[in-house]
Amino acid sequence: MSEIVIGNRKIGVNHPPLVIAEIGINHEGSIEKAFQMIDDAAKAGCECVKFQTHVIEDEMIPNNVVPGNASExxxxxxxxxxxxxxxxxxxxxxxxxxxxIFLSTPFSRAAAIQLEELGVLAFKIGSGECNNHPLVEHIARYGKPIILSTGMNSIESIRKSVDIIxxxxxxxxxxxxxxxYPTPYDKVRLGAIEDLAEAFPGTVLGLSDHSISNYPCFGAVALGARILERHFTSDKTWPGPDIPISMDPTELKELIEGSQAVFQALGGRKTVLAEEQPTIDFAFACVVAIQDIKAGEKLTMENIWVKRPGNGEIKAESFHEILGKRAISxxxxxxxxxWRYLDA
Known part of the structure:
Protein backbone atom coordinates (compact mmCIF):
# COMPACT_ATOMS: atom_id res chain seq x y z
CA MET A 1 0.00 0.00 0.00
CA SER A 2 2.61 2.51 -1.14
CA GLU A 3 -0.10 4.91 -2.25
CA ILE A 4 -3.77 5.65 -1.85
CA VAL A 5 -6.04 7.51 -4.26
CA ILE A 6 -8.71 10.02 -3.27
CA GLY A 7 -10.67 11.07 -6.31
CA ASN A 8 -7.99 11.64 -8.94
CA ARG A 9 -5.31 12.52 -6.39
CA LYS A 10 -2.59 9.92 -5.85
CA ILE A 11 -0.99 10.13 -2.42
CA GLY A 12 2.21 8.35 -1.49
CA VAL A 13 5.95 8.55 -1.10
CA ASN A 14 6.47 9.22 -4.81
CA HIS A 15 3.88 12.00 -4.98
CA PRO A 16 3.94 15.59 -3.69
CA PRO A 17 2.43 16.06 -0.21
CA LEU A 18 -1.31 16.59 0.05
CA VAL A 19 -2.01 19.58 2.30
CA ILE A 20 -5.32 19.43 4.17
CA ALA A 21 -6.67 22.71 5.50
CA GLU A 22 -8.78 21.66 8.46
CA ILE A 23 -11.61 24.13 8.78
CA GLY A 24 -13.04 21.80 11.42
CA ILE A 25 -15.37 23.82 13.62
CA ASN A 26 -13.66 27.17 13.08
CA HIS A 27 -16.85 28.36 11.39
CA GLU A 28 -18.56 28.24 14.83
CA GLY A 29 -21.75 27.10 13.12
CA SER A 30 -21.77 29.93 10.56
CA ILE A 31 -22.03 28.68 6.99
CA GLU A 32 -20.99 32.14 5.78
CA LYS A 33 -17.66 31.78 7.61
CA ALA A 34 -17.32 28.30 6.14
CA PHE A 35 -17.76 29.68 2.63
CA GLN A 36 -15.12 32.34 3.29
CA MET A 37 -12.60 29.76 4.51
CA ILE A 38 -13.25 27.58 1.46
CA ASP A 39 -12.67 30.57 -0.81
CA ASP A 40 -9.47 31.56 0.99
CA ALA A 41 -8.13 28.00 0.94
CA ALA A 42 -8.81 27.77 -2.80
CA LYS A 43 -7.02 31.07 -3.43
CA ALA A 44 -4.02 29.75 -1.52
CA GLY A 45 -3.84 26.79 -3.90
CA CYS A 46 -5.09 24.19 -1.43
CA GLU A 47 -6.25 20.84 -2.80
CA CYS A 48 -8.32 19.67 0.16
CA VAL A 49 -10.37 21.15 2.99
CA LYS A 50 -11.76 19.19 5.90
CA PHE A 51 -14.70 19.76 8.21
CA GLN A 52 -16.02 17.88 11.23
CA THR A 53 -19.38 16.11 11.26
CA HIS A 54 -21.13 16.12 14.62
CA VAL A 55 -24.47 14.41 15.26
CA ILE A 56 -24.44 15.29 18.93
CA GLU A 57 -26.98 12.86 20.32
CA ASP A 58 -25.22 9.91 18.66
CA GLU A 59 -21.77 11.18 19.56
CA MET A 60 -21.94 11.84 23.30
CA ILE A 61 -24.14 12.02 26.36
CA PRO A 62 -24.82 15.43 27.93
CA ASN A 63 -21.75 16.38 29.94
CA ASN A 64 -19.79 19.22 31.49
CA VAL A 65 -16.32 18.10 30.38
CA VAL A 66 -14.25 21.11 29.32
CA PRO A 67 -11.44 20.52 26.75
CA GLY A 68 -7.99 21.82 27.60
CA ASN A 69 -8.16 24.43 24.84
CA ALA A 70 -11.62 25.76 25.73
CA SER A 71 -13.58 27.42 28.53
CA GLU A 72 -16.93 25.68 27.97
CA ILE A 101 -11.45 17.54 -2.23
CA PHE A 102 -14.09 17.67 0.52
CA LEU A 103 -13.32 15.67 3.64
CA SER A 104 -14.95 15.54 7.03
CA THR A 105 -14.27 13.67 10.24
CA PRO A 106 -17.28 11.74 11.57
CA PHE A 107 -17.39 11.55 15.35
CA SER A 108 -20.16 8.95 15.51
CA ARG A 109 -21.83 6.20 13.54
CA ALA A 110 -24.68 8.55 12.56
CA ALA A 111 -22.11 11.07 11.32
CA ALA A 112 -20.38 8.40 9.23
CA ILE A 113 -23.70 7.34 7.73
CA GLN A 114 -24.48 10.96 6.93
CA LEU A 115 -21.17 11.45 5.14
CA GLU A 116 -21.56 8.21 3.20
CA GLU A 117 -25.00 9.36 2.06
CA LEU A 118 -23.39 12.61 0.90
CA GLY A 119 -20.98 10.59 -1.24
CA VAL A 120 -17.66 11.60 0.28
CA LEU A 121 -14.58 10.27 -1.49
CA ALA A 122 -12.78 9.26 1.70
CA PHE A 123 -13.03 9.34 5.48
CA LYS A 124 -10.80 11.04 8.02
CA ILE A 125 -10.86 9.38 11.45
CA GLY A 126 -9.65 11.58 14.30
CA SER A 127 -7.23 10.61 17.04
CA GLY A 128 -10.02 10.31 19.59
CA GLU A 129 -11.64 7.62 17.48
CA CYS A 130 -8.43 5.75 16.60
CA ASN A 131 -9.22 3.11 19.22
CA ASN A 132 -12.99 3.30 18.75
CA HIS A 133 -13.06 -0.12 17.09
CA PRO A 134 -16.82 -0.26 16.43
CA LEU A 135 -16.68 3.06 14.59
CA VAL A 136 -13.45 2.20 12.75
CA GLU A 137 -15.02 -1.05 11.56
CA HIS A 138 -18.24 0.66 10.52
CA ILE A 139 -16.27 3.12 8.36
CA ALA A 140 -13.89 0.46 7.02
CA ARG A 141 -16.87 -1.49 5.65
CA TYR A 142 -17.51 1.33 3.17
CA GLY A 143 -14.25 0.44 1.46
CA LYS A 144 -13.34 4.07 0.87
CA PRO A 145 -9.85 5.40 1.68
CA ILE A 146 -9.34 6.18 5.36
CA ILE A 147 -6.92 8.72 6.81
CA LEU A 148 -6.44 7.67 10.44
CA SER A 149 -4.94 10.07 12.99
CA THR A 150 -3.07 8.40 15.81
CA GLY A 151 -2.67 10.95 18.60
CA MET A 152 -2.95 9.54 22.15
CA ASN A 153 -2.39 6.00 20.81
CA SER A 154 0.55 3.60 20.98
CA ILE A 155 1.78 1.39 18.14
CA GLU A 156 -0.02 -1.54 19.76
CA SER A 157 -3.28 0.40 19.93
CA ILE A 158 -2.93 1.63 16.35
CA ARG A 159 -2.25 -1.90 15.13
CA LYS A 160 -5.65 -3.09 16.35
CA SER A 161 -7.44 -0.51 14.22
CA VAL A 162 -5.12 -1.16 11.27
CA ASP A 163 -5.98 -4.86 11.47
CA ILE A 164 -9.68 -3.99 11.34
CA ILE A 165 -9.20 -1.76 8.30
CA TYR A 181 -3.26 22.27 21.86
CA PRO A 182 -0.94 23.92 20.98
CA THR A 183 1.81 21.32 20.72
CA PRO A 184 5.25 22.53 21.91
CA TYR A 185 7.94 21.73 19.37
CA ASP A 186 9.64 19.30 21.73
CA LYS A 187 6.40 17.31 21.96
CA VAL A 188 5.79 17.05 18.20
CA ARG A 189 8.08 13.98 18.02
CA LEU A 190 8.73 13.65 14.32
CA GLY A 191 10.59 10.45 15.13
CA ALA A 192 7.17 8.82 15.50
CA ILE A 193 6.84 8.96 11.72
CA GLU A 194 9.81 6.63 11.50
CA ASP A 195 8.22 4.39 14.15
CA LEU A 196 5.04 4.15 12.07
CA ALA A 197 7.06 3.41 8.93
CA GLU A 198 8.83 0.56 10.72
CA ALA A 199 5.66 -0.86 12.28
CA PHE A 200 3.53 -0.55 9.13
CA PRO A 201 5.87 -0.92 6.12
CA GLY A 202 4.63 0.54 2.86
CA THR A 203 1.86 2.55 4.52
CA VAL A 204 1.19 6.13 3.41
CA LEU A 205 2.12 8.40 6.32
CA GLY A 206 1.39 11.97 7.31
CA LEU A 207 1.44 14.55 10.08
CA SER A 208 -1.59 16.15 11.67
CA ASP A 209 0.09 19.02 13.49
CA HIS A 210 -1.16 21.23 16.30
CA SER A 211 1.93 23.39 16.74
CA ILE A 212 1.86 27.08 15.88
CA SER A 213 3.96 27.06 12.70
CA ASN A 214 4.67 25.15 9.51
CA TYR A 215 8.15 24.06 10.59
CA PRO A 216 7.20 20.57 11.85
CA CYS A 217 5.33 19.85 8.62
CA PHE A 218 8.38 20.71 6.54
CA GLY A 219 10.50 18.38 8.64
CA ALA A 220 7.85 15.66 8.35
CA VAL A 221 8.07 15.71 4.55
CA ALA A 222 11.78 14.96 4.75
CA LEU A 223 10.94 11.93 6.93
CA GLY A 224 8.38 10.55 4.48
CA ALA A 225 5.09 12.28 5.39
CA ARG A 226 2.92 12.81 2.32
CA ILE A 227 -0.22 14.15 3.99
CA LEU A 228 0.02 17.35 6.02
CA GLU A 229 -2.89 18.66 8.06
CA ARG A 230 -3.22 21.84 10.09
CA HIS A 231 -6.23 23.75 11.38
CA PHE A 232 -7.16 26.68 9.15
CA THR A 233 -8.99 29.97 9.55
CA SER A 234 -9.52 33.04 7.42
CA ASP A 235 -9.09 35.33 10.41
CA LYS A 236 -7.11 34.67 13.58
CA THR A 237 -9.21 37.19 15.49
CA TRP A 238 -12.32 35.03 15.17
CA PRO A 239 -13.51 33.22 18.30
CA GLY A 240 -13.16 29.46 18.63
CA PRO A 241 -11.13 26.91 20.61
CA ASP A 242 -9.02 25.88 17.60
CA ILE A 243 -8.28 29.38 16.28
CA PRO A 244 -5.04 29.83 18.29
CA ILE A 245 -3.48 26.78 16.58
CA SER A 246 -4.82 27.59 13.12
CA MET A 247 -2.89 28.83 10.11
CA ASP A 248 -4.22 31.75 8.09
CA PRO A 249 -4.33 32.00 4.26
CA THR A 250 -0.77 33.34 4.02
CA GLU A 251 0.57 30.49 6.16
CA LEU A 252 -1.46 27.95 4.19
CA LYS A 253 0.09 29.18 0.94
CA GLU A 254 3.54 28.95 2.55
CA LEU A 255 2.82 25.40 3.75
CA ILE A 256 1.79 24.30 0.26
CA GLU A 257 4.76 25.94 -1.45
CA GLY A 258 7.26 24.92 1.24
CA SER A 259 6.19 21.29 1.37
CA GLN A 260 6.41 21.10 -2.42
CA ALA A 261 9.91 22.57 -2.28
CA VAL A 262 11.08 20.07 0.34
CA PHE A 263 9.57 17.20 -1.66
CA GLN A 264 11.37 18.30 -4.82
CA ALA A 265 14.64 18.58 -2.88
CA LEU A 266 14.50 14.98 -1.64
CA GLY A 267 16.46 12.05 -3.00
CA GLY A 268 19.38 12.11 -5.37
CA ARG A 269 22.96 10.97 -4.79
CA LYS A 270 26.27 12.73 -4.14
CA THR A 271 27.38 13.00 -7.76
CA VAL A 272 28.59 15.88 -9.93
CA LEU A 273 25.79 17.31 -12.06
CA ALA A 274 26.31 18.44 -15.62
CA GLU A 275 24.57 21.68 -14.62
CA GLU A 276 27.43 22.38 -12.19
CA GLN A 277 30.02 22.68 -14.98
CA PRO A 278 29.71 26.47 -15.44
CA THR A 279 30.47 26.89 -11.74
CA ILE A 280 33.32 24.39 -11.91
CA ASP A 281 34.87 26.44 -14.71
CA PHE A 282 35.33 29.47 -12.47
CA ALA A 283 35.28 28.09 -8.94
CA PHE A 284 37.89 25.33 -9.17
CA ALA A 285 41.63 26.09 -9.14
CA CYS A 286 44.34 25.01 -11.55
CA VAL A 287 48.13 25.01 -11.37
CA VAL A 288 49.68 28.28 -12.54
CA ALA A 289 53.15 29.83 -12.61
CA ILE A 290 53.55 32.49 -9.93
CA GLN A 291 56.76 33.74 -11.51
CA ASP A 292 58.48 33.38 -14.87
CA ILE A 293 59.91 29.88 -15.29
CA LYS A 294 62.77 29.16 -17.70
CA ALA A 295 63.12 25.97 -19.74
CA GLY A 296 64.98 23.37 -17.70
CA GLU A 297 63.95 24.94 -14.39
CA LYS A 298 62.46 22.67 -11.73
CA LEU A 299 58.88 23.34 -10.53
CA THR A 300 58.81 24.24 -6.84
CA MET A 301 56.54 25.74 -4.23
CA GLU A 302 58.25 29.07 -5.02
CA ASN A 303 57.36 29.22 -8.70
CA ILE A 304 54.00 27.44 -9.00
CA TRP A 305 50.73 27.52 -7.05
CA VAL A 306 46.99 26.96 -7.60
CA LYS A 307 44.59 29.73 -8.68
CA ARG A 308 41.22 30.19 -10.29
CA PRO A 309 39.64 29.75 -12.83
CA GLY A 310 39.15 26.01 -13.09
CA ASN A 311 39.28 25.75 -16.86
CA GLY A 312 42.98 24.88 -17.01
CA GLU A 313 44.48 21.53 -17.88
CA ILE A 314 46.18 20.63 -14.59
CA LYS A 315 43.76 20.83 -11.67
CA ALA A 316 44.71 21.72 -8.12
CA GLU A 317 44.43 18.07 -7.09
CA SER A 318 47.48 17.29 -9.27
CA PHE A 319 49.66 20.02 -7.74
CA HIS A 320 51.90 17.72 -5.73
CA GLU A 321 52.19 15.35 -8.68
CA ILE A 322 54.08 17.92 -10.77
CA LEU A 323 56.30 19.36 -8.06
CA GLY A 324 59.90 18.53 -8.96
CA LYS A 325 59.27 18.15 -12.67
CA ARG A 326 61.25 20.36 -15.07
CA ALA A 327 59.87 22.79 -17.60
CA ILE A 328 60.76 21.92 -21.19
CA SER A 329 59.82 25.42 -22.36
CA TRP A 339 51.25 18.76 -19.30
CA ARG A 340 53.18 19.36 -22.54
CA TYR A 341 55.21 22.06 -20.79
CA LEU A 342 56.77 19.44 -18.52
CA ASP A 343 59.23 16.60 -18.82
CA ALA A 344 58.07 13.05 -18.38
Whole structure:
Protein backbone atom coordinates (compact mmCIF):
# COMPACT_ATOMS: atom_id res chain seq x y z
CA MET A 1 0.00 0.00 0.00
CA SER A 2 2.61 2.51 -1.14
CA GLU A 3 -0.10 4.91 -2.25
CA ILE A 4 -3.77 5.65 -1.85
CA VAL A 5 -6.04 7.51 -4.26
CA ILE A 6 -8.71 10.02 -3.27
CA GLY A 7 -10.67 11.07 -6.31
CA ASN A 8 -7.99 11.64 -8.94
CA ARG A 9 -5.31 12.52 -6.39
CA LYS A 10 -2.59 9.92 -5.85
CA ILE A 11 -0.99 10.13 -2.42
CA GLY A 12 2.21 8.35 -1.49
CA VAL A 13 5.95 8.55 -1.10
CA ASN A 14 6.47 9.22 -4.81
CA HIS A 15 3.88 12.00 -4.98
CA PRO A 16 3.94 15.59 -3.69
CA PRO A 17 2.43 16.06 -0.21
CA LEU A 18 -1.31 16.59 0.05
CA VAL A 19 -2.01 19.58 2.30
CA ILE A 20 -5.32 19.43 4.17
CA ALA A 21 -6.67 22.71 5.50
CA GLU A 22 -8.78 21.66 8.46
CA ILE A 23 -11.61 24.13 8.78
CA GLY A 24 -13.04 21.80 11.42
CA ILE A 25 -15.37 23.82 13.62
CA ASN A 26 -13.66 27.17 13.08
CA HIS A 27 -16.85 28.36 11.39
CA GLU A 28 -18.56 28.24 14.83
CA GLY A 29 -21.75 27.10 13.12
CA SER A 30 -21.77 29.93 10.56
CA ILE A 31 -22.03 28.68 6.99
CA GLU A 32 -20.99 32.14 5.78
CA LYS A 33 -17.66 31.78 7.61
CA ALA A 34 -17.32 28.30 6.14
CA PHE A 35 -17.76 29.68 2.63
CA GLN A 36 -15.12 32.34 3.29
CA MET A 37 -12.60 29.76 4.51
CA ILE A 38 -13.25 27.58 1.46
CA ASP A 39 -12.67 30.57 -0.81
CA ASP A 40 -9.47 31.56 0.99
CA ALA A 41 -8.13 28.00 0.94
CA ALA A 42 -8.81 27.77 -2.80
CA LYS A 43 -7.02 31.07 -3.43
CA ALA A 44 -4.02 29.75 -1.52
CA GLY A 45 -3.84 26.79 -3.90
CA CYS A 46 -5.09 24.19 -1.43
CA GLU A 47 -6.25 20.84 -2.80
CA CYS A 48 -8.32 19.67 0.16
CA VAL A 49 -10.37 21.15 2.99
CA LYS A 50 -11.76 19.19 5.90
CA PHE A 51 -14.70 19.76 8.21
CA GLN A 52 -16.02 17.88 11.23
CA THR A 53 -19.38 16.11 11.26
CA HIS A 54 -21.13 16.12 14.62
CA VAL A 55 -24.47 14.41 15.26
CA ILE A 56 -24.44 15.29 18.93
CA GLU A 57 -26.98 12.86 20.32
CA ASP A 58 -25.22 9.91 18.66
CA GLU A 59 -21.77 11.18 19.56
CA MET A 60 -21.94 11.84 23.30
CA ILE A 61 -24.14 12.02 26.36
CA PRO A 62 -24.82 15.43 27.93
CA ASN A 63 -21.75 16.38 29.94
CA ASN A 64 -19.79 19.22 31.49
CA VAL A 65 -16.32 18.10 30.38
CA VAL A 66 -14.25 21.11 29.32
CA PRO A 67 -11.44 20.52 26.75
CA GLY A 68 -7.99 21.82 27.60
CA ASN A 69 -8.16 24.43 24.84
CA ALA A 70 -11.62 25.76 25.73
CA SER A 71 -13.58 27.42 28.53
CA GLU A 72 -16.93 25.68 27.97
CA UNK A 73 -18.08 22.08 27.84
CA UNK A 74 -17.52 19.95 24.76
CA UNK A 75 -21.29 19.43 24.65
CA UNK A 76 -21.96 23.16 24.38
CA UNK A 77 -19.20 23.68 21.82
CA UNK A 78 -20.48 20.97 19.52
CA UNK A 79 -24.10 21.95 19.92
CA UNK A 80 -23.16 25.41 18.72
CA UNK A 81 -20.84 24.34 15.92
CA UNK A 82 -22.62 21.31 14.44
CA UNK A 83 -23.74 21.73 10.86
CA UNK A 84 -26.89 20.17 9.46
CA UNK A 85 -26.77 17.52 6.76
CA UNK A 86 -28.16 20.02 4.28
CA UNK A 87 -25.46 22.56 5.18
CA UNK A 88 -22.77 19.91 4.74
CA UNK A 89 -24.23 18.99 1.36
CA UNK A 90 -24.08 22.63 0.27
CA UNK A 91 -20.49 22.99 1.50
CA UNK A 92 -19.38 19.74 -0.17
CA UNK A 93 -20.80 20.84 -3.50
CA UNK A 94 -19.17 24.25 -3.12
CA UNK A 95 -15.77 22.75 -2.27
CA UNK A 96 -15.96 20.43 -5.26
CA UNK A 97 -17.01 23.29 -7.54
CA UNK A 98 -13.65 24.85 -6.65
CA UNK A 99 -11.86 21.71 -7.79
CA UNK A 100 -10.92 20.73 -4.23
CA ILE A 101 -11.45 17.54 -2.23
CA PHE A 102 -14.09 17.67 0.52
CA LEU A 103 -13.32 15.67 3.64
CA SER A 104 -14.95 15.54 7.03
CA THR A 105 -14.27 13.67 10.24
CA PRO A 106 -17.28 11.74 11.57
CA PHE A 107 -17.39 11.55 15.35
CA SER A 108 -20.16 8.95 15.51
CA ARG A 109 -21.83 6.20 13.54
CA ALA A 110 -24.68 8.55 12.56
CA ALA A 111 -22.11 11.07 11.32
CA ALA A 112 -20.38 8.40 9.23
CA ILE A 113 -23.70 7.34 7.73
CA GLN A 114 -24.48 10.96 6.93
CA LEU A 115 -21.17 11.45 5.14
CA GLU A 116 -21.56 8.21 3.20
CA GLU A 117 -25.00 9.36 2.06
CA LEU A 118 -23.39 12.61 0.90
CA GLY A 119 -20.98 10.59 -1.24
CA VAL A 120 -17.66 11.60 0.28
CA LEU A 121 -14.58 10.27 -1.49
CA ALA A 122 -12.78 9.26 1.70
CA PHE A 123 -13.03 9.34 5.48
CA LYS A 124 -10.80 11.04 8.02
CA ILE A 125 -10.86 9.38 11.45
CA GLY A 126 -9.65 11.58 14.30
CA SER A 127 -7.23 10.61 17.04
CA GLY A 128 -10.02 10.31 19.59
CA GLU A 129 -11.64 7.62 17.48
CA CYS A 130 -8.43 5.75 16.60
CA ASN A 131 -9.22 3.11 19.22
CA ASN A 132 -12.99 3.30 18.75
CA HIS A 133 -13.06 -0.12 17.09
CA PRO A 134 -16.82 -0.26 16.43
CA LEU A 135 -16.68 3.06 14.59
CA VAL A 136 -13.45 2.20 12.75
CA GLU A 137 -15.02 -1.05 11.56
CA HIS A 138 -18.24 0.66 10.52
CA ILE A 139 -16.27 3.12 8.36
CA ALA A 140 -13.89 0.46 7.02
CA ARG A 141 -16.87 -1.49 5.65
CA TYR A 142 -17.51 1.33 3.17
CA GLY A 143 -14.25 0.44 1.46
CA LYS A 144 -13.34 4.07 0.87
CA PRO A 145 -9.85 5.40 1.68
CA ILE A 146 -9.34 6.18 5.36
CA ILE A 147 -6.92 8.72 6.81
CA LEU A 148 -6.44 7.67 10.44
CA SER A 149 -4.94 10.07 12.99
CA THR A 150 -3.07 8.40 15.81
CA GLY A 151 -2.67 10.95 18.60
CA MET A 152 -2.95 9.54 22.15
CA ASN A 153 -2.39 6.00 20.81
CA SER A 154 0.55 3.60 20.98
CA ILE A 155 1.78 1.39 18.14
CA GLU A 156 -0.02 -1.54 19.76
CA SER A 157 -3.28 0.40 19.93
CA ILE A 158 -2.93 1.63 16.35
CA ARG A 159 -2.25 -1.90 15.13
CA LYS A 160 -5.65 -3.09 16.35
CA SER A 161 -7.44 -0.51 14.22
CA VAL A 162 -5.12 -1.16 11.27
CA ASP A 163 -5.98 -4.86 11.47
CA ILE A 164 -9.68 -3.99 11.34
CA ILE A 165 -9.20 -1.76 8.30
CA UNK A 166 -7.09 -4.37 6.54
CA UNK A 167 -9.75 -7.00 7.16
CA UNK A 168 -11.95 -5.11 4.69
CA UNK A 169 -9.08 -4.42 2.24
CA UNK A 170 -9.75 -0.73 2.70
CA UNK A 171 -6.98 1.65 1.61
CA UNK A 172 -5.65 3.74 4.47
CA UNK A 173 -3.01 6.25 5.58
CA UNK A 174 -1.71 6.89 9.10
CA UNK A 175 -1.19 10.36 10.53
CA UNK A 176 1.19 10.95 13.40
CA UNK A 177 -0.38 13.46 15.78
CA UNK A 178 0.18 14.92 19.23
CA UNK A 179 -3.10 15.83 20.93
CA UNK A 180 -1.84 18.88 22.83
CA TYR A 181 -3.26 22.27 21.86
CA PRO A 182 -0.94 23.92 20.98
CA THR A 183 1.81 21.32 20.72
CA PRO A 184 5.25 22.53 21.91
CA TYR A 185 7.94 21.73 19.37
CA ASP A 186 9.64 19.30 21.73
CA LYS A 187 6.40 17.31 21.96
CA VAL A 188 5.79 17.05 18.20
CA ARG A 189 8.08 13.98 18.02
CA LEU A 190 8.73 13.65 14.32
CA GLY A 191 10.59 10.45 15.13
CA ALA A 192 7.17 8.82 15.50
CA ILE A 193 6.84 8.96 11.72
CA GLU A 194 9.81 6.63 11.50
CA ASP A 195 8.22 4.39 14.15
CA LEU A 196 5.04 4.15 12.07
CA ALA A 197 7.06 3.41 8.93
CA GLU A 198 8.83 0.56 10.72
CA ALA A 199 5.66 -0.86 12.28
CA PHE A 200 3.53 -0.55 9.13
CA PRO A 201 5.87 -0.92 6.12
CA GLY A 202 4.63 0.54 2.86
CA THR A 203 1.86 2.55 4.52
CA VAL A 204 1.19 6.13 3.41
CA LEU A 205 2.12 8.40 6.32
CA GLY A 206 1.39 11.97 7.31
CA LEU A 207 1.44 14.55 10.08
CA SER A 208 -1.59 16.15 11.67
CA ASP A 209 0.09 19.02 13.49
CA HIS A 210 -1.16 21.23 16.30
CA SER A 211 1.93 23.39 16.74
CA ILE A 212 1.86 27.08 15.88
CA SER A 213 3.96 27.06 12.70
CA ASN A 214 4.67 25.15 9.51
CA TYR A 215 8.15 24.06 10.59
CA PRO A 216 7.20 20.57 11.85
CA CYS A 217 5.33 19.85 8.62
CA PHE A 218 8.38 20.71 6.54
CA GLY A 219 10.50 18.38 8.64
CA ALA A 220 7.85 15.66 8.35
CA VAL A 221 8.07 15.71 4.55
CA ALA A 222 11.78 14.96 4.75
CA LEU A 223 10.94 11.93 6.93
CA GLY A 224 8.38 10.55 4.48
CA ALA A 225 5.09 12.28 5.39
CA ARG A 226 2.92 12.81 2.32
CA ILE A 227 -0.22 14.15 3.99
CA LEU A 228 0.02 17.35 6.02
CA GLU A 229 -2.89 18.66 8.06
CA ARG A 230 -3.22 21.84 10.09
CA HIS A 231 -6.23 23.75 11.38
CA PHE A 232 -7.16 26.68 9.15
CA THR A 233 -8.99 29.97 9.55
CA SER A 234 -9.52 33.04 7.42
CA ASP A 235 -9.09 35.33 10.41
CA LYS A 236 -7.11 34.67 13.58
CA THR A 237 -9.21 37.19 15.49
CA TRP A 238 -12.32 35.03 15.17
CA PRO A 239 -13.51 33.22 18.30
CA GLY A 240 -13.16 29.46 18.63
CA PRO A 241 -11.13 26.91 20.61
CA ASP A 242 -9.02 25.88 17.60
CA ILE A 243 -8.28 29.38 16.28
CA PRO A 244 -5.04 29.83 18.29
CA ILE A 245 -3.48 26.78 16.58
CA SER A 246 -4.82 27.59 13.12
CA MET A 247 -2.89 28.83 10.11
CA ASP A 248 -4.22 31.75 8.09
CA PRO A 249 -4.33 32.00 4.26
CA THR A 250 -0.77 33.34 4.02
CA GLU A 251 0.57 30.49 6.16
CA LEU A 252 -1.46 27.95 4.19
CA LYS A 253 0.09 29.18 0.94
CA GLU A 254 3.54 28.95 2.55
CA LEU A 255 2.82 25.40 3.75
CA ILE A 256 1.79 24.30 0.26
CA GLU A 257 4.76 25.94 -1.45
CA GLY A 258 7.26 24.92 1.24
CA SER A 259 6.19 21.29 1.37
CA GLN A 260 6.41 21.10 -2.42
CA ALA A 261 9.91 22.57 -2.28
CA VAL A 262 11.08 20.07 0.34
CA PHE A 263 9.57 17.20 -1.66
CA GLN A 264 11.37 18.30 -4.82
CA ALA A 265 14.64 18.58 -2.88
CA LEU A 266 14.50 14.98 -1.64
CA GLY A 267 16.46 12.05 -3.00
CA GLY A 268 19.38 12.11 -5.37
CA ARG A 269 22.96 10.97 -4.79
CA LYS A 270 26.27 12.73 -4.14
CA THR A 271 27.38 13.00 -7.76
CA VAL A 272 28.59 15.88 -9.93
CA LEU A 273 25.79 17.31 -12.06
CA ALA A 274 26.31 18.44 -15.62
CA GLU A 275 24.57 21.68 -14.62
CA GLU A 276 27.43 22.38 -12.19
CA GLN A 277 30.02 22.68 -14.98
CA PRO A 278 29.71 26.47 -15.44
CA THR A 279 30.47 26.89 -11.74
CA ILE A 280 33.32 24.39 -11.91
CA ASP A 281 34.87 26.44 -14.71
CA PHE A 282 35.33 29.47 -12.47
CA ALA A 283 35.28 28.09 -8.94
CA PHE A 284 37.89 25.33 -9.17
CA ALA A 285 41.63 26.09 -9.14
CA CYS A 286 44.34 25.01 -11.55
CA VAL A 287 48.13 25.01 -11.37
CA VAL A 288 49.68 28.28 -12.54
CA ALA A 289 53.15 29.83 -12.61
CA ILE A 290 53.55 32.49 -9.93
CA GLN A 291 56.76 33.74 -11.51
CA ASP A 292 58.48 33.38 -14.87
CA ILE A 293 59.91 29.88 -15.29
CA LYS A 294 62.77 29.16 -17.70
CA ALA A 295 63.12 25.97 -19.74
CA GLY A 296 64.98 23.37 -17.70
CA GLU A 297 63.95 24.94 -14.39
CA LYS A 298 62.46 22.67 -11.73
CA LEU A 299 58.88 23.34 -10.53
CA THR A 300 58.81 24.24 -6.84
CA MET A 301 56.54 25.74 -4.23
CA GLU A 302 58.25 29.07 -5.02
CA ASN A 303 57.36 29.22 -8.70
CA ILE A 304 54.00 27.44 -9.00
CA TRP A 305 50.73 27.52 -7.05
CA VAL A 306 46.99 26.96 -7.60
CA LYS A 307 44.59 29.73 -8.68
CA ARG A 308 41.22 30.19 -10.29
CA PRO A 309 39.64 29.75 -12.83
CA GLY A 310 39.15 26.01 -13.09
CA ASN A 311 39.28 25.75 -16.86
CA GLY A 312 42.98 24.88 -17.01
CA GLU A 313 44.48 21.53 -17.88
CA ILE A 314 46.18 20.63 -14.59
CA LYS A 315 43.76 20.83 -11.67
CA ALA A 316 44.71 21.72 -8.12
CA GLU A 317 44.43 18.07 -7.09
CA SER A 318 47.48 17.29 -9.27
CA PHE A 319 49.66 20.02 -7.74
CA HIS A 320 51.90 17.72 -5.73
CA GLU A 321 52.19 15.35 -8.68
CA ILE A 322 54.08 17.92 -10.77
CA LEU A 323 56.30 19.36 -8.06
CA GLY A 324 59.90 18.53 -8.96
CA LYS A 325 59.27 18.15 -12.67
CA ARG A 326 61.25 20.36 -15.07
CA ALA A 327 59.87 22.79 -17.60
CA ILE A 328 60.76 21.92 -21.19
CA SER A 329 59.82 25.42 -22.36
CA UNK A 330 59.54 28.88 -20.90
CA UNK A 331 56.38 29.52 -18.84
CA UNK A 332 55.21 33.04 -18.10
CA UNK A 333 53.92 34.26 -14.74
CA UNK A 334 50.13 33.61 -14.26
CA UNK A 335 50.11 31.17 -17.17
CA UNK A 336 48.14 27.97 -16.58
CA UNK A 337 50.54 25.07 -16.80
CA UNK A 338 49.94 22.31 -19.32
CA TRP A 339 51.25 18.76 -19.30
CA ARG A 340 53.18 19.36 -22.54
CA TYR A 341 55.21 22.06 -20.79
CA LEU A 342 56.77 19.44 -18.52
CA ASP A 343 59.23 16.60 -18.82
CA ALA A 344 58.07 13.05 -18.38
Missing amino acids: SIWDIMKRCALTKEEEKILKEYVESKGM RKYNTPFALMHCTSI DIKKDEQIR
